[in-house]
Amino acid sequence: MVKEIMSGNEAIARGAWEAGCSFAAAYPGTPSTEIIENLSAIKEVSSRWANNEKTALEMAIGASIGGLRSLAAMKHVGLNVAADPLCAVGYTGVNAGLVVVTADDPGCHSSQNEQDNRLYARLAKLALVEPSDSQECKDFVKAAFEISERFDIPVLFRVTTRICHSKGLVALEQPGEIPVKPYQRNTKKYCMLPAMARVRHAFREESLKELEDYANSCPLNKIEWAGDRKLGIVTSGISYQYAKEVFGDSASILKLALTNPMPRALITEFCSAVDKIYVIEEGEPFIENTVRSLGFACIGKAKVPILGELNAQIVRTALVGPTEQGGYSVDLQAPPRPPVLCAGCPHRGFFFSLQKNKKQIVAMGDIGCYSLGVGEPFGGFDISTCMGAGISGTIGLAKALEMQGDPRKVLGMVG
Known part of the structure; x- marks a missing residue:
């Protein structure tokens, strides 16, 4: 059996291919980005970047209902953007298997919070799978597709930064023959009007009981x-x-x-x-x-x-308690090296120009590498909460300043 050293993200892509996944969509964001990058190199998988996580998941849902095993991938905060279709598909279920990868980021290595997306599985009534190394990333993605189809349920596949980026030996296999499932019109299953949704909710509660019985004896636990x-x-x-x-x-x-x-x-x-x-x-x-x-x-x-x-x-x-043998240490103190904007980055010129008018402006930033402009020597903006808020947040902030007689203008930025 061939073995390769793979990161968790590479192994997820490999496992999806081995499982017969035919469609994948994602929105980039660390630590999940490499999943779709690796899937895009596989000709048998139709892969694409989406405008945002919501549309990525909706594409994958459409492919699943149409009969293709499908995967959507995003970082943890992206699942907030995709929460609307996520909760709906928890009721509708699937035709072909559907796996949604959420890459959580404990420690905020590249994110604005540490939210634990396992809680989404309960909210949206999904199956939840958590691998612990690269081999399991590959093997458990395959199992996730099987669970999805067997129990007519989307599977939330939760990994973290350490799993995504750590590498380990992975035993490779070849994909089996996974036929495309024929699409069949079924409005009672896939049209989430109130009358249908109530029935599907009852179905989902019963299917979760069956899935719990499986979880008690399955090899994943x-x-x-x-x-x-x-x-x-x-x-x-x-x-x-x-x-x-x-x-x-x-x-x-x-x-x-x-x-x-x-x-x-x-x-x-x-x-x-x-x-x-x-x-x-x-x-x-x-x-x-x-x-x-x-x-x-x-x-x-x-x-x-x-x-x-x-x-x-x-x-x-x-x-256990502190151990007598601690980690290695030296007397020298390493200088701090926070991340900075790249040399030659055009955002540098923008933030430099912005400094000339800082007394007349209250600036709101957004999510992206240019958020590094908040640090010295630029001090480019005062507020940054989430993706897109650099524009919409200015409306409320401008009204607040107006009502307290603050003459400064509000500047929003997004990029």
């Missing part, structure tokens, strides 16, 4: 028993790697990968068999809340930080 059962760890995604690095074989681990709906019977079986329970996860207490709702006391966000990206040292310090 598994128990790794230790020699004794004093300590049990429930975890998912990249946090599984940190748990293994810190605890090794000294703790039993329930490794979850299909996490919505939660496999409550499996969690109950595991937690009933151990004396002490740790829940290790990045972001919100998504798994922890389920464990607690089942009546089990556990240690999770009380010690494991809810802020930022985890690593093995953070997990070790939180749950």
Whole structure:
């Protein structure tokens, strides 16, 4: 079997191809961008960039209903833009399999927040799959398409920056023969008028029960028993790697990968068999809340930080305590090197010109590399919230300044 070193994003693209994915759409944004870049190099997959995440998902939904296995990819904040079709397709379901990749960014490496998009799976009533390395990215995308078609449900495929960009060995396979599913008109399924939506909601609740039964016994969720059962760890995604690095074989681990709906019977079986329970996860207490709702006391966000990206040292310090052997250190202090606008970037001239009128202007920025103009020496704008707000936000800000007699003009920028 051929093996290659791949990033998580490269492996997702490879897995989609092996699964017979025929259509992919995305809007670029770190850490998800390389998924569609790699898919675009595969002639069997019709790939395209979209104007935004909403239209990317709508393209993929249309292809899925039409009979093509389809994938949409975006970074975590992009799923906010796509929330309208996401919640609708949670009711309609699919024809051919539909996988929606959300690339979350704990630690805000290139984003304006650390939102945990696992919560969208519950909101929109989707299946949720979380891989923990590059091999699983490839294998679990294939499984996600199978789950999507078997249970008539879109699958939210949640990865994080560390999964997207870390590399590992991936065993490659060839795609099987996945026929295009014929399109059939079905207004009761695909037209979300109120009368149809109420019926589809009831269908979805029943299908989620069936999917939970599957999650309790499927190979994506598994128990790794230790020699004794004093300590049990429930975890998912990249946090599984940190748990293994810190605890090794000294703790039993329930490794979850299909996490919505939660496999409550499996969690109950595991937690009933151990004396002490740790829940290790990045972001919100998504798994922890389920464990607690089942009546089990556990240690999770009380010690494991809810802020930022985890690593093995953070997990070790939180749950084991400081170790005598710390990391390597030197006496020298490295100078700070924040990201800056590239040499020769035309935004530099714009922000330089803007400085001449700063006393007469209140500027609102937007999302993009030019947001680096907020720092010195430019000080290019005062406010930046989300993509597009650099224009629309100026309307409210201008009225606020007017009503308090502030003579300054509001300048909006987007690019």
